Amino acid sequence: NAGVTQTPKFQVLKTGQSMTLQCAQDMNHEYMSWYRQDPGMGLRLIHYSVGAGITDQGEVPNGYNVSRSTTEDFPLRLLSAAPSQTSVYFCASSWKGAFWSPLHFGNGTRLTVT
Amino acid sequence: KNEVEQSPQNLTAQEGEFITINCSYSVGISALHWLQQHPGGGIVSLFMLSSGKKKHGRLIATINIQEKHSSLHITASHPRDSAVYICAVSRGGTSGSRLTFGEGTQLTVNP
Numbered sequence: 001n002a003g004v005t006q007t008p009k010f011q012v013l014k015t016g017q018s019m020t021l022q023c024a025q026d027m028n029h030e031y032m033s034w035y036r037q038d039p040g041m042g043l044r045l046i047h048y049s050v051g052a053g054i055t056d057q058g059e060v061p062n063g064y065n066v067s068r069s070t071t072e073d074f075p076l077r078l079l080s081a082a083p084s085q086t087s088v089y090f091c092a093s094s095w096k097g098a099f100w101s102p103l104h105f106g107n108g109t110r111l112t113v114t
Numbered sequence: 115k116n117e118v119e120q121s122p123q124n125l126t127a128q129e130g131e132f133i134t135i136n137c138s139y140s141v142g143i144s145a146l147h148w149l150q151q152h153p154g155g156g157i158v159s160l161f162m163l164s165s166g167k168k169k170h171g172r173l174i175a176t177i178n179i180q181e182k183h184s185s186l187h188i189t190a191s192h193p194r195d196s197a198v199y200i201c202a203v204s205r206g207g208t209s210g211s212r213l214t215f216g217e218g219t220q221l222t223v224n225p
Contacts, residue, residue, distance in 0.1 A: 033213075041217065042118070042200070042215030042216050042217045042218065043200070043201075043202070043213075043215040044184040044213075045173070045212055045213060048212070050180075058212060059212075059214075069138075088155065090157060092157075100145075101162070102147065102162045103147065103149075103207065103213075104159065105157040105158070105159075106158075107156050108155050108156070
């Protein structure tokens with residue numbers, strides 16, 4: 001099993017560009033989520049999904065879009081990148097929600113917006 | 115005030131020392147997670163607990179629901195334990211899928 005796979009590992013964007021961060025898991029987990037990690041702040045939830053076809057907003061959803069068309073994949077789209085979105089992004093999955101089961105994290109994507 | 119507070123922010127220890135990292139939270143929770151973030155950035159789940167105590171190797175996690183407090187202990191610390199340790203809470207119910215994170219404790223264990 002590969003676990004949670006995130007791509008790319010690094011990305012540099014210009015302000016206004018769009019891109020998609022990919023996240024895939026092969027553990028048949030229902031729950032998937034995206035977080036951003038910024039210096040001096042804890043991880044913050046962007047969006048999450050409790051199953052295929054179901055998504056919901058987290059703490060900092062503005063400027064990001066998600067969809068969950070399959071159990072395995074949960075891509076995060078930046079619609080029009082801004083310097084404030086410079087961060088490290090983590091995808092995570094678990095069997096059920098964070099209330100029920102431990103999280104498995106991807107290795108992260110370091111995004112710089114210039 | 116953050117909903118999840120960790121202390122200390124930074125901790126330096128000598129190899130072999132007993133280490134305690136604390137986590138206090140201000141909301142009712144259904145589960146608490148301890149995570150480890152390696153120097154390379156990867157995050158690993160160490161424990162998920164909702165009551166009592168759990169042990170895995172040299173790591174012990176405890177939680178006191180009434181006092182809204184959890185501790186992570188490392189016995190016989192080793193330089194490879196150097197990492198950031200993160201506490202996170204889940205509130206359950208309709209918010210059960212949301213985690214709120216502390217800022218993390220940077221642990222350095224010197225040989």
